[in-house]
Amino acid sequence: MTRTIEYRDALNEAMSEEMRRDERVFLLGEEVAEYDGAYKVSRGMLQEFGPKRVVDTPISESGFSGMAIGAAMLGLRPIVEFMSWSFSLVAADPILNNAPKMLYMSGGQFGCPIVIRGNDGAGGQLGSTHSWCVEGLYANVPGMKMVIPAFPADAKGLLKSAIRDDDPVFFLESERLLAYKDEVPEEEYLIPIGKALVRRPGTDCTLVSFGRPVHFCLEAAEELAREGISCEVIDGRTIRPLDIDTIVQSVKKTNYCVVVDQSWPFASPGAEIAAQVHAACFDDLDNAVGRVHSADVPTPYASELEQEYLPNARRICEAVRATTYNA
Amino acid sequence: MQTAIGTDHLDFSVPEPRNALTSKLGSDTTTSWLRDMMLIREFEVRTMQAYQDRKIGGFCHVYIGQEAVAVGTIAALEKKDPLVTAYRDHGHALARGMDPKYCMAEMYGRIGGCAKGKGGSMHMFDRINNLYGGHGIVGAQTPLGAGLAFGTKYIDEVIEKGRSNRVTLCFLGDGALNQGAFHEALNLAGLLELPVIYIVENNGYSMGTAIHRGTTMADSICEKARGYGIRACEIDGMDVLNVYDAMKPLVDEVRETGRPAFVDMRTYRFKGHSMSDPRKYRPREEEEVYESGDPIAKLRDTLMSQGAIDDAGFKALGKEIRLEVRDAMKWAEASPAPTPEEELYRDVYVEAWGPYTGTTEPQMIKECEGTHGQDG
Amino acid sequence: MSIELTMPRLSDTMETGTIIKWNVGVGDEVAAGDVVADIETDKATMEMQVFDDGVIAGLLVDPGNQVPVGTLIAVLAEEGESVEDVSLDSNGTSAAPAAPAAPAAAPPVESKSVSAPSAPRAATPGSGEKLKVSPVARRIASERGIDLVLLKGTGPGGRIIKRDVLGYEAAPAAAAPAQSITSPAPLTSGEEPLSGMRQTIARRLVESKTTIPHYQVSMSFDMESLVDIRAQVNERLAPQGRKVSVNDFIVKACALAISEHRYFNASFGGDRVHFHAGINIGVAIALPEERGGGLVVATIRDADRLPVGDIAVAARALAEKARTRGLSPEDMSDSTFTISNLGMFGVDHFTAIINPPNSAILACGAAIEQPVVRDGAIVPGVRMTATLSLDHRVIDGAMAARYLQTLKQLVEKPAMLLV
Secondary structure, eight states: OEEEEEHHHHHHHHHHHHHHHOTTEEEEETTSSTTSOTTSTTTTHHHHHOTTTEEEOOSOHHHHHHHHHHHHHTTOEEEEEEEEGGGGGGGHIIIIIITTTHHHHTTTSOOOOOEEEEEOSOOSSOOSTTOOOOHHHHTTSTTOEEEOOOSHHHHHHHHHHHHHOSSOEEEEEOGGGTTOEEEEESSOOOOOTTOOEEEEOOSSEEEEEOSTHHHHHHHHHHHHHHTTOOEEEEEOOEEETTOHHHHHHHHHHHSOEEEEESSOSTTOHHHHHHHHHHHHHGGGOSSOOEEEESOSSOOOSSHHHHHHHSOOHHHHHHHHHHHTTOO | OOOSSOSTTOBOOOOSSTTTTHHHHOHHHHHHHHHHHHHHHHHHHHHHHHHHTTSSOSOOOOOTTOHHHHHHHHHTSOTTSOEEEOSOOHHHHHHHTOOHHHHHHHHTTOTTSTTTTSSOTTOOOBTTTTEEEEOSSTTTHHHHHHHHHHHHHHIIIIISOSOOOOOEEEEEEGGGGGSHHHHHHHHHHHHHTOOEEEEEEEOSEETTEEHHHHSTTGGGTHHHHHTTTOEEEEEETTOHHHHHHHHHHHHHHHHHHOOOEEEEEEOOOSSOSSTTOOOTTSOHHHHHHHHTTOHHHHHHHHHHHHTSOOHHHHHHHHHHHHHHHHHHHHHHHHSOOOOIIIIITSSSOSSOBTTBOOOOOOHHHHHHTTTSOOOO | OOEEEEOOOOSTTOOEEEEEEESOOTTOEEOTTOEEEEEEOSSOEEEEEOSSOEEEEEEOSOTTOEEETTOEEEEEEOTTOOGGGEEEOTTSSSEEEOOTTOOSOOOOOOTHHHHTTOOOGGGOOSSSSOOOBOHHHHHHHHHHTOOGGGOOOOSGGGOBOHHHHHHHHHSOGGGOGGGGGSSOOTTOOOOOOOOHHHHHHHHHHHHHHHHSOEEEEEEEEEOHHHHHHHHHHHHHHGGGTOOOOHHHHHHHHHHHHHHHOGGGGEEEOSSSEEEOSSOOEEEEEEOOGGGTOOEEEEEETTTTTSOHHHHHHHHHHHHHHHHTTOOOHHHHSOOSEEEEEOGGGTOOOOOOOOOTTOSEEEEEOOOEEEEEEETTEEEEEEEEEEEEEEETTTOOHHHHHHHHHHHHHHHHSGGGGGO
C-alpha cells in the first residue's frame, strides 16, 4: 500500500518512526522544535517527543554540531538539522575533523553514529552564500557517508537507514524538493545506503545523477526520447559509498555516459564518477564521459542567470547529444 | 524584578579553610597523588628523551609543571564521569588511569598504543577510563565537552528515566579562550544547563603568546564564562591539595544541579609549548619563580612534614616510578608497528565496505576490559 | 661503417609495409639501384632499391611480416667490411660494427627480434595519421574481427566510433568485399588474412559507397561503326605488332565528352566543387592471382589530347606493369574519371562504385551482336550498354543524361575520335 506524500513529510516520518523505535535518537538544530522546523520538516515532533528529544539550538552551527558529536561518542544517535548545508561551513571543524575521524583516531574505540541533514544546493534565487552544494567539498573526506535522495520514498527509507547507521551520515536534501509529492509505502521499510537505482531504463546513453538534478535528467530523457535517443537514468542516491557497479553495468550496455552533478565541476563527485567510469569501463566507452555541472561561478541571484547556472534539462540534452555524437 | 540570568549566584567561593577536605582523606590517598604526579613527570621527561631519540614523531607537548591540575581535578571525579581535553593530554590519560605503556606505545606509533598508533601524542583515547580524547585543534574539544554533558544527561534522564548524575570535565588551554567554538560551547552549556565543567589550564601562554596579548580581561577570564551565565572561579593549580579541595565541592554541586561551571586554573608549564619551542618569549626568572613552586616538591614537603613519607621512601618511590616508565618504554619498543594490510583501512567505518575492513578495538581495551570496568 | 636499411615509405599514405620476398640473401653483393625486396604497401607491391653498394650482412624481417615504416629490416656491409664485422646490438634495433679487434663473433641476428615489435595493425590508418578509435569501437572491432583500417571515423577528428563499426557490419553485402572479413560464420572452412591492397580496396570502397550518394544512369550504344573502324585501324597496325581495343576508344570518347561537361571532371569538396585541370582517365586493371589478385586503377593522363593510338600504348604498358612489377604511385594517382570495363568477360552490364575523389565512373559491358531495329526492320547489330555511377552531390540526373548523349554521339559516330 502506498500513499502520496510530500518529501518533507517522508523525512518527518522517518525521524519520528526512528525516535519511537530507539530512545537514543534525538533531533537538534535551529527552529526544529517550537517553530515546527524552518521548512516544516519536523512539524509536530516537539509535541510528540518533548523538548528533551527535539532540541532547539541557537544559531551556532559549530557549537551544536560539535555538541551532537560529543553525544554520539557516548553511543547516542543525534540527528542534526542544518537549515541549509550552506551554514555548515562554519561547522567545518566538528563535522569534518571530528565526526569522520573519531573512530580512526581512537583506534576503533569511539564511533560517531550521527546524521547531519539539511537543504543542499540552490533554492530559488538565494544568491551565492545560501546555495551551497557541499557534495564536492565534503565527499572528499573518508569516514563519512553521503546520501542525497531525489524522491520522497527514498528520502524516508534512506533517512531511516542513516539513523540506524553506525557511521556518520551526511544527508543532503533540497529545498526545491521538499514539497515534491510522490508515492511512499505505508508499511515500514528501509533503503540501504550505497545502492543506486535505475530510475528510467534506456539503451543509448547512461545518465548518472543524484539529488535534485535526477529530476532534470528525467526531464531531459523525455525530450531526448522524442529525438530517438534512449537514456538510462541512474539515480545514485548515495555519493559515498558510491554504487559504481550499477553505473558500470549500465555503461557497458549503452557505451555512453553523462554525469549530471549540481556541484561545481572542479574536483567534484561528477569528476570522481567520470574517473571511475573511465577506469572501469574504458573498453566499453565510445566517447569520453560527458559532464554537466553547475556553472563554475558563484551562484547568481537573477533568475535567468540562476536557471542557466544549474545543470538544467537543456544543458543535459546538449551534453547527451554531444557525447553520443548526435550533436 | 528578576532578570533572565541573575548575576548574584555566579561566584563560586573556594571553601575555607584550605585542605579542609584533603585533610580528611588520609595519607594513602594523598601519597597516591604524589605518585601519580611523579609518574606523569617521569613519563614526560622520558617522552622528551624518546622524542629527541626520534622514537616519537610529529608534534609533542609535555605536561611538566601542570601535573597537579590533572591529578587534583580527576581525583575529584567519579570513574563514570567523562573527560575530554586538548592536545597536551598525556598527563590526563595517566591521571585517568591509562597504563603508561599504552600511552607511550601510542606515541611510538605502535599497534599496542591506546589507539593502535593511529592517533599519536595529541589524540589519547581510553573508553574504559572515559577519556574522550585528546583533540588537536585548539578549542575543538569544547563543543564535544558540551555534547558529552548533553549525552550523559540525556542518557540518565531520557533513557534511564532517572536524574542526571554525571559530570563532564572539559580541559582547555588559555589559547582556546579566543576560539569561536569555545564561546559557542559555553553559550550552549549555559543555555541548555549542561553538567560540564570547563577547566582552563591557564599557564599564561598560548604557544608563545602571553595571555594578555591574546585575550581581553586576561586577569579575570572568569568574566567570560559569567557572560554566558556560567559560574566561575579561580583555583591555584600548582598545589594538588588545593586543586582537589576546590574541585571536589564544585564537581559535587554540578552533579547535583546539573548546571555548568568554569574554572580559571592557574598553572605553569615548565617546558616549552612543544618539543621545538626555545621559550624565547618569557624570561628565565619567571620560570625560576614557578619552578620554585613545583607542585611535586610542594606535596612531597607537605607529606614529609606530616610524616607520611620520609626521604628514603620518596627516593624508593622515585626509583619505582623510573622502573615503571622504563618498562613502559620497553613494552612500547617491543610492540610491533601497525601493518598497512591490517590497519590502514581499518577503523575508518564501523561497517566494512569497499576497501574498508570495519573496526576492531585496540589491545588496551581487550586487556583492560573487566579489570577497570566503569563504575556507577 | 655498416648501412641500415629500413622499411621505406613507398606511398604517400604508407605506414607499414610487408616484405613479400627478399631478392637477395646474406652475403650477396649489391649495387646502388638494385632491387633487393618486393614490399607490399597499402596500395601496391613495390620494389625496394638500395642506394649504396655493399654486401648484405643481415636480413632482419622475414617475408610475410608487416612492420612500420622506418623499422630496420636489413643491414648492408660497406666496402672494406666483412659481413662478420657487421653486428647488431643485443636489441637488434640498430646496427653497429663490432670493434675490428673483437675476437668473439657477434651473436647471430634473430629476425624475430625486429619483426616482433611491429605496430599493431589496427593502429595503421590509410590517412597517414595515427588512427583514432573510441575504446568500445576498438573492442567491438577486435571481437568481430573487423580491421579498423577499413573504417572511416565519423567522430570528432575522424575518430572511429561504435556506430562506424556497427554500420560497417550492417552494410549491405554489395557494398563490400570487406563483408567477407567480418566474424567467421560457423560454416567457414578456413580464412586468410587480407593483403594490404585488399584492405585498402575494402576501406576505400566502403567509404565511397557509404558516403557518396550514388545513383546510376544507363544507356545503350550502337557499336557497329566503332567496331568497324577499330577493325580497319587494327588491320593497319597489325604489322607493327600494335592494336587498339574498344576500351581505348571509349577512353578517348569519355575524355572528349568530359571536355564538354566539366562537372564530370570534378570532386565534391564539402561546401564547394573542385574542378580539375587535366582530364585523366583511370582504367581499372584486375591483377593476376599470382600477384595477390586485386584491382588497381591506372591513370591515362590528358586522355582528351592523346590520340587513340597513344592511349592504346599507354594502357597496354600500364596493364603490363601492373601485372608484373606493379604500378608506381604516380601511375595510380590523379585520375579524374574512371572506366571499368568487364566486356572482355562477356558481361552485359553492371554498375561500379565511384573511385573517390572522382564524381563518376563508367561501367562498360561487352559489345554484343544482337538484333536491332533499323529503318523498321530487325537486322543484326552490335550494341554495348554502359552505366554511369554518379555522385549526386556534384552531378544531377539530367546532367548525366546529357553527358551520355554526348558520349553516344562520339561512340556511334567515331570519326571525331580519330581527329
